[in-house]
Amino acid sequence: MTDSTDAKLHATALPAYLRERHAFWHATRFSENRAWYQRLAHTGQHPRAMVISCCDSRVDSVQMFGAEPGDLFVLRNVASLVPPHSPDLSFHGTSAAVEYAVSVLKVAHLVVVGHSNCGGISACHDMCAGSAPQLTDGSSYIGRWIDILRPGFERVSARIKEPKARVAALEKEGVIVSIRNLISFPFVAEAMREGELTLHGCWIDIGSGELHVLDHATGEFV
Amino acid sequence: MTDSTDAKLHATALPAYLRERHAFWHATRFSENRAWYQRLAHTGQHPRAMVISCCDSRVDSVQMFGAEPGDLFVLRNVASLVPPHSPDLSFHGTSAAVEYAVSVLKVAHLVVVGHSNCGGISACHDMCAGSAPQLTDGSSYIGRWIDILRPGFERVSARIKEPKARVAALEKEGVIVSIRNLISFPFVAEAMREGELTLHGCWIDIGSGELHVLDHATGEFV
Amino acid sequence: MTDSTDAKLHATALPAYLRERHAFWHATRFSENRAWYQRLAHTGQHPRAMVISCCDSRVDSVQMFGAEPGDLFVLRNVASLVPPHSPDLSFHGTSAAVEYAVSVLKVAHLVVVGHSNCGGISACHDMCAGSAPQLTDGSSYIGRWIDILRPGFERVSARIKEPKARVAALEKEGVIVSIRNLISFPFVAEAMREGELTLHGCWIDIGSGELHVLDHATGEFV
């Protein structure tokens, strides 16, 4: 029982403000939707789409897409990145979530949501540009994670030199790279062939709230 | 340009209902908070806490904790699991997010949120109980991901035999295992020693909306 | 050292009841949030809003808005009044606080909070109505301070004759006058033009706890 003992020793009571805000939610939003929550508990979830979004505290896809409980299966990681298919034995949290959404929940859409002012993308830019050695010494989880986007950096840096514009382009390239990687999963390709799954990419500007959608014909965000 | 060409070929326009709901959000919630979003875009995020929650479409920690834009850095993966510290070179999305929250954003709290009726936990139970061979043949990302919780299953199955009760206990054991794994990260342990980071665990019942908080003294959820 | 000598001679030990209440706070609320306070000490404050409220011991905006440490930059003066922009060399404590909030902290909202049973507003009414000569002989700081609201009194007294109703109306007129004066500051007007700052007015009834919000369309509190 060492493990749970550790947890016992280290976990502390939930901060009061979170308990209070949960109480307010429970007395309002939850109470108004109690019947629906009970249905969801008994009949399970049947979300129409999966959203792959960023952990960033400023970007909440659930609210942005006016989603109700049960509507969206949401994965949130650093920079909304999806790694390529790689059948090894290590822990692939993102790939497992995609597999669960497509093979178990059978969602109809996979939506990758990038955003402006993304700290992860900016770190990737600095790392690939050689100005962030601390991310490349192998000890940084962030550095290894954003390495997924290195091929995207190569393409972007080849056509854009100005740093600020390059970072902005990399935010959108990240969405394209993730969509490309999604296609590399057999169960994704299969569902697409069956016409049961579609892929979508978009990018949101935090300051203006505007959503730019990836146009499959041009590869541009409009 | 093969890569982005792939994306062009496969990504399609965003489903109309998502575009419409975004438009509605933009005309209401966003417009009312435009000044705050602009400030957030220019001054960056300074979230007080990171929440590690599940992708489940029925559990939205942001709404449950009445969080505003900028309040919570949210990671969502299958079953809110955190793998142990392992300095290899593979992609660790969850660990990267924890590192970013603690080392870059310097959040004060890490909150692991488990929930009832969790498909990932249930799959872990069946896999560990030997009744889900398709998850153990090495080809399933889900199987490999939920293997993080195998030690938890051993502890739970040793003291609880009834399957339904055992799954429920495993949902809470998952929170304890994740907290234990969080402590294994050097940057987490260091921030805790400095008194600048606290760990918290809780479990929410979807049907009743009740939140059970991990009591560090007893290891029970109350 | 004459100055500090004066202080030495005149300052006495903190009353025991304040020391005891601080000790209680430190053992409870502070201890539970120690990690957050340490983060705030090291990373600085990033409040979303500034509240301009009254010194009145019965009106605590921090508690009324469920604010956590770091949430609200709070100015409290007599009657929540803001003087107009006046670039002279005298000490402008209120204007300095507004400048600090908008130009340094870059808050997104300025909220002026008036309240019922306000002694300062009542004194302003009596002074302007000519029944409080001691406030107008130039020796009273209170009299000079609440003179900020004299234009408001003229408007209110023109349409309301009954003293009690007139004082109540003046409490709300004070909020409108302060908002008008806020707009006279170049840095406030500039931030509003940039869409990075919004102004808000409200009035709270101490006895009922009800909050009346200034409706920008009608200028009424609803």
Add this chain to the structure above:
Amino acid sequence: MTDSTDAKLHATALPAYLRERHAFWHATRFSENRAWYQRLAHTGQHPRAMVISCCDSRVDSVQMFGAEPGDLFVLRNVASLVPPHSPDLSFHGTSAAVEYAVSVLKVAHLVVVGHSNCGGISACHDMCAGSAPQLTDGSSYIGRWIDILRPGFERVSARIKEPKARVAALEKEGVIVSIRNLISFPFVAEAMREGELTLHGCWIDIGSGELHVLDHATGEFV
């Protein structure tokens, strides 16, 4: 009606999160104390002490001193500064509040609360040290306000050279200067002579929550 028209045009509805948090407060803390609030509304306030504190969002003297509605008359300005007595005709918000507390409310204690990591004190240090020209060109309200503490800077800089230690000392010197200035008000000196008013100074460390009290015998904070 130009004035209120301006306000009508510029004030917008209160941000939803503040309305929601007020609703939670009203349903909990307020409801539990409704009888007391109604008493306070009808019989007026009779606070025992006045606290002169900082606008800083991390320092809430009301909570720190476990104050209940009616307990503390609270002035909050930048750096908790009190200007000296100066019988001119300009707006003196801080002096008016002190006059109101002493002459009208007849509080028994005036408590000046300084704190660590104070942005206003730090700005004063930089300005007086000559490294913040933007604060001295006469156009900054902040610069003119913190000029109150210039004499304190002279004393501190004479005995402490290391910048960090000097700023920390200046935070405490600010409390001493404010107490000295309080004594310069005739109504304060008079109430002290009558034995009806005492002055107190303290300084709180945000990170540790510790309160250091000004010892009148030594002029030190212990």
